[in-house]
Every structure is written in structure tokens, then in C-alpha cells.
């Protein structure tokens with residue numbers, strides 16, 4: 001197994017950081033340059049990243065993201081945004097209509113670009129011995145991020161990325177077996193329920209161990225509840241802010 005594969009397979013999200021240790025400006029620039037060297041849609045580069053270090057600003061954003069204390073404790077929060085503002089300027093410069101933001105495609109394009117950049121930033125940071133956790137919780141209150149970070153029209157925050165020096169690294173969270181997620185030639189829905197039954201047991205034991213017996217919930221119950229009532233705040237706040245940022249898909 002080569003070093004890159006080993007690194008990828010060793011990932012875990014970190015939520016306990018050494019508050020004494022900084023991450024330098026040069027390290028962040030290295031991470032973002034590497035992340036943005038990846039593929040992106042038509043080389044439109046529909047991503048901008050806002051680096052936040054100032055503690056009061058981080059505290060406000062930590063609260064807006066659902067009181068996630070690790071945002072305050074780690075030295076850096078990076079906010080990965082879909083960015084069509086530069087594409088709007090390109091349209092103006094070339095006298096073209098700017099129609100993409102009237103279609104859901106803009107969100108698909110931007111989310112894919114952000115996903116690739118975020119994933120690469122994770123790997124770059126971990127390769128430097130740093131710990132990370134993504135922060136999709138920011139979409140509980142994306143308007144606060146728009147206001148605090150002064151995001152212009154056609155820019156929308158998709159996910160944060162907390163970066164710091166880990167104090168404690170959790171055990172790795174088991175994934176679904178490959179037979180569920182790598183399908184050969186065609187999708188077979190019949191195999192999935194049995195795999196979920198087994199994976200529920202795997203996650204239940206993992207959680208019991210990780211929380212010293214306090215939580216032995218399984219995978220399907222967690223996912224079911226999140227997609228039932230757990231995403232209410234996202235439902236309420238996310239698409240209205242997308243629309244306010246002038247993405248006008250129907």
C-alpha cells in the first residue's frame with residue numbers, strides 16, 4: 001500500500017484540539033494551493049475559501065453552526081464557498097447573459113467543486129500531521145456566515161473545515177462494506193437491507209466503545225432521525241439563504 005492510500009485509509013475527524021498550538025499562515029496556504037490544484041468544472045474554479053482566525057469571529061460562527069466548540073478551540077476555521085461571483089464578472093466582461101444561476105446545475109457544479117477541494121484540503125492537512133473536522137453545520141444558519149464573512153451575491157458557504165493540532169484522535173469509524181458501495185456494472189437494491197442490518201451492529205458496538213457505554217445507537221436510526229426531524233433547521237434556513245445570494249433555480 002503506498003503512502004497516499006495509507007493516509008486516506010487512516011482518516012478520522014478530530015474534535016479535540018491542542019489550544020496552545022498554532023497552524024501557520026504558510027501551512028494554510030500550502031493546504032489551499034494543493035486543494036485548488038484539483039479538477040474543477042470547465043476550469044471555472046467555482047470555489048473560494050475564507051480563512052477565519054480572529055477569536056470573536058470564530059465564536060460567533062461556532063454558535064451559528066450549532067455551538068460546535070471545536071471551531072473555537074482550533075486555531076483556524078476555513079469556510080468553503082460555492083463562488084459564481086467571478087463567473088458573473090466574466091459574463092459582464094464579455095457581454096454575455098448570466099443564466100447559470102437560474103438553474104439547479106449551478107448548485108451541483110459548485111457543490112462538486114467544493115467537495116473536491118474540501119476533500120483534497122483534508123488530505124493535505126492530514127499529511128502534515130494536522131487534525132480536521134468539516135463543518136456542514138454552518139448551513140443551520142448560513143445567513144450568519146454570509147453576514148459575518150461579507151459574502152457577495154452568487155457566493156454561498158457549503159462547509160467549514162476546522163484545522164488544528166489534535167489532542168485526542170478517536171478510533172476510526174467503520175465504513176459500510178465495499179459490496180454495498182462499490183457496485184459492479186449495475187445497481188442491485190436487493191443486497192442493501194441485509195448489509196444495513198449487519199452495519200447497524202458494527203456501528204452500535206463502535207459507538208458503545210467510543211462513548212464508554214453511554215451511546216450504543218446504530219447507523220440506520222441515526223440516519224433515519226436526521227432525515228426526519230434532524231434537518232429541520234437546515235430546511236428552514238439553507239435554501240432561503242441560497243436564494244438570497246441570488247441562486248434563482250426553481
Ligand SMILES: Cc1cc2nc3c(=O)[nH]c(=O)nc-3n(C[C@H](O)[C@H](O)[C@H](O)COP(=O)(O)O)c2cc1C
Pocket residue numbers: 011012013014015068133134135136137138159172173
Ligand atoms: C460535508 C461534511 C460536513 C460535516 N459537518 C460536520 C459538522 O458540522 N460537525 C461535525 O462534528 N462533524 C461534521 N462532519 C464530520 C462527519 O460527521 C464525519 O466525517 C463522519 O461521521 C465520519 O466520521 P470520520 O470522519 O471520523 O470518519 C462533516 C463531514 C462532512 C463530509
